[in-house]
Amino acid sequence: MADIEITEAADPGVSRRNFIKGVIAAGAAVGSANYMFRGAGSMFAQATTPGAVERLITITVNGQQRRVDIMRQETLATTLRYKLGLTGTKIGCDRSECGACTVLIDEVPHYACSILTHSVRGRSVRTIEGLAAEDGTLHPVQQAVVSEQGFQCAFCMSGYVMAAVGYLQDNPNPTRADLAHGLSGNLCRCADYNKILNTMEQAAENMRQA
Amino acid sequence: MAVIRDMMPAFELFQPATVEDAAALLREHGEQAWVMAGGLDSFDWFKDRVKRPSVVVDLGGVDALKGIESTADGLEIGAMTPLTDVVRHPDIRERYGLLQQAAELVASPQIRNQGTIGGNNSQDTRCWYYRDGWTCYRADGNICYADTPTSMNREHAIFGADRCVAVNPSDTAPALVALDAQMVVQTAGGERLMDAADYFIGPSIDITRMTILEPGDLLTAIRIPSTWAGATFYFEKVRDRQVWDFPLVNVATALRVSGSTIEDARVAVNGVAPYPMRLTAVEDALRGGSRDEATAERAGDLAVRGARALRHNGYKIPLMRNLVKRSIRAEA
Amino acid sequence: MNFLTWGTDPWGQEVLIRISWDLLYVASVLGILFVGAHAVWLAFFVQEEAEAVDEAALAGVPEKVARHSLASRVFHWVMAAAMLALLLTGFLPVIGIQFPWVTIHWVAGVVLTLSVIYHTIHATFWLGLSAMLVGPKDISDAVSRFKRSIGQDAPAPRKHGKYPLENRLYHHAITLTGGLVIVTGILMMFRIDTPLWARDPYIFTDPTWGMIYVVHGLSAVSLVTLVIAHIYFGIRPEKRWITWSMVWGWIDRRHYVEHHDPEQWAARSEGSSGQR
Numbered sequence: 001m002a003d004i005e006i007t008e009a010a011d012p013g014v015s016r017r018n019f020i021k022g023v024i025a026a027g028a029a030v031g032s033a034n035y036m037f038r039g040a041g042s043m044f045a046q047a048t049t050p051g052a053v054e055r056l057i058t059i060t061v062n063g064q065q066r067r068v069d070i071m072r073q074e075t076l077a078t079t080l081r082y083k084l085g086l087t088g089t090k091i092g093c094d095r096s097e098c099g100a101c102t103v104l105i106d107e108v109p110h111y112a113c114s115i116l117t118h119s120v121r122g123r124s125v126r127t128i129e130g131l132a133a134e135d136g137t138l139h140p141v142q143q144a145v146v147s148e149q150g151f152q153c154a155f156c157m158s159g160y161v162m163a164a165v166g167y168l169q170d171n172p173n174p175t176r177a178d179l180a181h182g183l184s185g186n187l188c189r190c191a192d193y194n195k196i197l198n199t200m201e202q203a204a205e206n207m208r209q210a
Numbered sequence: 211m212a213v214i215r216d217m218m219p220a221f222e223l224f225q226p227a228t229v230e231d232a233a234a235l236l237r238e239h240g241e242q243a244w245v246m247a248g249g250l251d252s253f254d255w256f257k258d259r260v261k262r263p264s265v266v267v268d269l270g271g272v273d274a275l276k277g278i279e280s281t282a283d284g285l286e287i288g289a290m291t292p293l294t295d296v297v298r299h300p301d302i303r304e305r306y307g308l309l310q311q312a313a314e315l316v317a318s319p320q321i322r323n324q325g326t327i328g329g330n331n332s333q334d335t336r337c338w339y340y341r342d343g344w345t346c347y348r349a350d351g352n353i354c355y356a357d358t359p360t361s362m363n364r365e366h367a368i369f370g371a372d373r374c375v376a377v378n379p380s381d382t383a384p385a386l387v388a389l390d391a392q393m394v395v396q397t398a399g400g401e402r403l404m405d406a407a408d409y410f411i412g413p414s415i416d417i418t419r420m421t422i423l424e425p426g427d428l429l430t431a432i433r434i435p436s437t438w439a440g441a442t443f444y445f446e447k448v449r450d451r452q453v454w455d456f457p458l459v460n461v462a463t464a465l466r467v468s469g470s471t472i473e474d475a476r477v478a479v480n481g482v483a484p485y486p487m488r489l490t491a492v493e494d495a496l497r498g499g500s501r502d503e504a505t506a507e508r509a510g511d512l513a514v515r516g517a518r519a520l521r522h523n524g525y526k527i528p529l530m531r532n533l534v535k536r537s538i539r540a541e542a
Numbered sequence: 543m544n545f546l547t548w549g550t551d552p553w554g555q556e557v558l559i560r561i562s563w564d565l566l567y568v569a570s571v572l573g574i575l576f577v578g579a580h581a582v583w584l585a586f587f588v589q590e591e592a593e594a595v596d597e598a599a600l601a602g603v604p605e606k607v608a609r610h611s612l613a614s615r616v617f618h619w620v621m622a623a624a625m626l627a628l629l630l631t632g633f634l635p636v637i638g639i640q641f642p643w644v645t646i647h648w649v650a651g652v653v654l655t656l657s658v659i660y661h662t663i664h665a666t667f668w669l670g671l672s673a674m675l676v677g678p679k680d681i682s683d684a685v686s687r688f689k690r691s692i693g694q695d696a697p698a699p700r701k702h703g704k705y706p707l708e709n710r711l712y713h714h715a716i717t718l719t720g721g722l723v724i725v726t727g728i729l730m731m732f733r734i735d736t737p738l739w740a741r742d743p744y745i746f747t748d749p750t751w752g753m754i755y756v757v758h759g760l761s762a763v764s765l766v767t768l769v770i771a772h773i774y775f776g777i778r779p780e781k782r783w784i785t786w787s788m789v790w791g792w793i794d795r796r797h798y799v800e801h802h803d804p805e806q807w808a809a810r811s812e813g814s815s816g817q818r
């Protein structure tokens with residue numbers, strides 16, 4: 001403690017932490033100078049441009065760290081389905097207009113078709129595959145789907161379930177109207193919305209009891 | 211336009227962490243660069259291959275642009291604050307309910323979770339001729355496909371058109387205009403502060419842009435003064451479906467009422483012009499009047515004075531008149 | 543640099559939109575280069591040939607020789623104002639100075655059109671077109687004048703008629719470009735909304751419109767070059783008497799005798815009847 005104070009008194013412009021950072025940065029500059037002089041100029045430039053992104057990244061999906069090789073323009077839905085094999089997430093419209101691709105990002109529902117995979121680095125993604133417990137016990141919302149037989153073809157189902165999980169975690173006691181509003185970002189082509197709402201009322205009940 | 215194609219075309223992506231880095235990247239890449247907030251407007255353009263920037267600067271990592279803070283005179287909302295956070299913020303709920311109501315009616319829950327207040331106010335028009343990638347005026351062409359003898363223009367403008375008849379589609383924009391909000395814009399020459407009403411521009415000034423932002427500029431924050439805190443608010447949006455759909459017409463009204471006298475008023479409407487339209491003539495007429503049916507009636511009539519319908523959007527005139535009227539009529 | 547701007551029509555085909563605005567810069571640079579080159583040429587290469595004024599000839603000429611009637615002068619300045627307004631409203635937005643330009647533009651366009659129609663009728667039936675014609679003798683005079691100006695031997699040219707050859711050629715260039723910009727501009731008023739007629743962009747096919755926009759643009763940028771040159775000559779000291787004649791209507795006797803050939807342009811006194 002005492003010597004930090006002395007350092008700061010001696011040079012108020014450079015805190016100890018910044019000084020250490022500076023030393024590390026200088027080291028990095030020396031190290032990367034090797035690259036530069038080997039002729040990989042553009043690589044060097046990219047690595048140091050603030051905000052530049054890398055191809056190989058780690059994302060957290062359903063509690064697991066997954067290392068993936070992705071393109072800049074890749075959407076999360078594409079990565080989940082075609083890189084990670086998590087095909088429970090559906091792609092309906094690919095235009096944020098149907099909700100089939102809904103997943104939770106930090107427990108908040110998002111359309112996976114309309115977010116870049118690069119944007120979920122450092123956040124935690126939950127898909128329909130990540131709902132059931134280790135031992136196979138279904139999530140309360142999933143249980144309601146089974147008990148109420150809420151869906152027909154069920155293409156929209158995983159999106160609805162994820163939207164409902166996100167919504168019910170924040171609003172445990174919704175009215176039917178609240179539920180309709182909370183789940184309004186999902187469409188069902190078979191269009192049995194009444195049955196879906198019955199299911200979700202049951203799901204809310206299940207969650208309250210769980 | 212739900213044509214599913216394999217992927218968006220490639221672009222270089224940057225995810226800077228500070229406004230300075232973002233601004234530097236935008237300066238460096240100039241017209242090639244695209245600012246991305248929540249991306250919900252942007253991705254449609256990219257997926258449809260209508261706009262093909264080679265560089266995308268994603269502001270998602272710029273934490274300084276997120277969040278809502280109380281200031282000496284009201285609130286400052288970071289441009290990157292998601293609409294859901296705007297809806298849920300207690301201060302906005304209690305004192306600036308107009309904005310809360312407007313934000314709550316945007317698109318769908320998932321879109322509100324990701325779409326930002328900055329993006330919502332900077333979004334491009336929804337004219338489908340333009341969105342389909344035809345080279346109309348707005349795309350630097352020389353024709354408006356939406357105003358021809360055969361156009362489908364049910365959603366288009368009744369005011370403020372100049373060659374292009376597209377409208378501003380934002381729900382939160384008229385609320386900001388009615389609250390006398392100010393936009394904080396970071397330009398190459400430094401920070402500029404402007405009234406929300408001046409942030410939006412019409413085609414007579416620049417037919418290719420909806421806002422005053424030039425390439426390289428950033429909207430950093432929106433300031434809401436306490437002028438209208440706790441006033442009597444009215445927001446109504448009319449749309450075809452109760453979710454996802456953009457406003458055909460929406461109205462945002464703020465009234466200061468004492469007894470039955472209207473002391474001051476702000477009325478703004480969107481979906482009728484290329485910019486959210488503040489109805490100053492209506493406001494002037496309201497000031498000092500009593501809040502009753504006759505005043506509301508007069509306000510409605512005044513609101514649509516000078517409106518010019520296209521072939522298929524004549525209904526917008528009575529719709530706008532009635533919305534303005536309703537927004538002033540005393541609520542039972 | 544591009545010459546043309548292309549877009550996509552509803553059928554996915556490439557369609558011509560307009561010229562490329564790169565040409566605006568080309569035209570401006572050409573205008574400025576011309577002015578610079580001409581100024582240098584006059585200052586360093588032309589040998590002044592002192593034209594002796596025959597004092598005796600002065601006697602028979604009125605003190606103020608009428609040159610432009612009031613009507614002609616009014617036309618000229620109305621046209622100039624309209625032209626300047628059109629250039630500014632047309633091109634300031636192109637170079638990034640944004641303002642609501644379209645209404646001012648088409649109104650100025652209509653003013654220009656009306657004034658040109660008036661001028662055409664006036665010139666055809668009252669002024670006569672002969673003052674503007676260019677014949678073989680004019681060409682040989684021009685050649686002699688050029689040779690003499692650089693110190694070579696050549697027969698002495700006639701003096702000028704009412705308008706020197708350059709003026710006549712300039713006028714023809716303006717007639718061409720101005721005519722094109724007017725005809726295309728009037729057609730383009732079907733693309734925008736004016737009280738004059740209903741907007742209908744489908745009176746022509748897209749490619750035809752493309753051509754119309756290209757012609758409007760090409761003539762418009764040519765006018766930039768021409769107007770730069772015109773203003774330059776208008777303010778050059780040794781030409782200022784011509785410019786003033788467009789204000790007051792007359793030139794003085796000395797200039798008349800010095801520069802003009804009475805056989806081609808008989809002097810009339812300012813204020814006398816039959817002034818043109």
Ligand SMILES: Cc1cc2nc3c(=O)[nH]c(=O)nc-3n(C[C@H](O)[C@H](O)[C@H](O)COP(=O)(O)OP(=O)(O)OC[C@H]3O[C@@H](n4cnc5c(N)ncnc54)[C@H](O)[C@@H]3O)c2cc1C
Nearest residue numbers: 247248249250251252317325326329330332380381429455
């Ligand atoms: C299916 C659908 C339905 C919708 N319905 C509605 C509706 O009913 N009402 C409504 O109001 N909106 C609606 N929207 C629009 C949606 O709300 C907006 O697209 C969203 O709010 C934009 O926010 P974003 O952060 O996703 O924007 P982005 O897509 O990231 O950005 C939009 C535009 O603004 C620019 N931009 C964004 N932030 C900044 C900044 N800070 N500085 C400079 N430029 C910036 C971007 O460059 C881009 O051009 C809908 C969208 C979709 C896809």
Ligand code: HEM
Nearest residue numbers: 560625628629632648651652723724727728730731733762
């Ligand atoms: C000096 C003469 C003129 C100049 C320099 C000029 C220049 C221009 C320019 C640069 C444009 C933009 C064209 C484009 O976007 O491709 C334009 C458009 C236009 N001009 Fe002119 N113009 C002139 C004369 C006229 C005249 C005489 C008229 C009409 C009588 C006219 C009517 C128009 C109209 C209606 C447009 C708008 C077309 C549109 O936006 O689609 N112009 N002009």
Ligand code: FES
Nearest residue numbers: 092093094099113
């Ligand atoms: S696939 Fe994402 S919303 Fe339809």
Ligand code: FES
Nearest residue numbers: 152154188189190
């Ligand atoms: S059950 Fe078939 S789409 Fe919803």
